[in-house]
Amino acid sequence: MLKVRHIMVENVVTARDNITAKRAIEMLYKKHVGSILVTDDEEKCIGIFTERDAIRIVAQKVSLDTPLKKVMTKKVVTIGEDATLEEARRRIVSHGIRHLPVVDQEGKLVGLLAIRGFLDELFGMKS
Numbered sequence: 859m860l861k862v863r864h865i866m867v868e869n870v871v872t873a874r875d876n877i878t879a880k881r882a883i884e885m886l887y888k889k890h891v892g893s894i895l896v897t898d899d900e901e902k903c904i905g906i907f908t909e910r911d912a913i914r915i916v917a918q919k920v921s922l923d924t925p926l927k928k929v930m931t932k933k934v935v936t937i938g939e940d941a942t943l944e945e946a947r948r949r950i951v952s953h954g955i956r957h958l959p960v961v962d963q964e965g966k967l968v969g970l971l972a973i974r975g976f977l978d979e980l981f982g983m984k985s
Contacts (some may be wrong), residue, residue: 861942862946863968863969865943870970892974895959897967902961903936904934905934906930907931935955937971939961939969957972
């Protein structure tokens with residue numbers, strides 16, 4: 859049976875929560891990714907900053923010097939690396955999310971499932 863660990867992206871873009879929103883937006887652009895996973899000193903996922911978050915803070919005229927910890931999504935939905943693809947699909951659909959961080963048994967970040975990656979793979983598109 860195909861598990862999350864078989865299809866997740868392991869090379870994810872991470873940052874600490876003390877960088878500015880401007881720096882996070884620059885990272886999204888330069889790395890050509892849809893999300894940055896925010897980790898703590900133990901490599902646990904404590905937040906996520908997505909393209910949608912970037913659009914929201916620009917539309918709300920939030921200062922781009924604001925620390926990421928104040929504009930990131932803090933209640934991060936994650937999934938274990940040994941979960942099935944069906945479990946991942948249900949979690950993505952039920953929470954209405956596009957980026958699903960993958961964690962190991964200790965809760966440390968090990969990868970990411972992103973809808974964009976699935977679509978790129980399905981249509982043979984490479985970024």
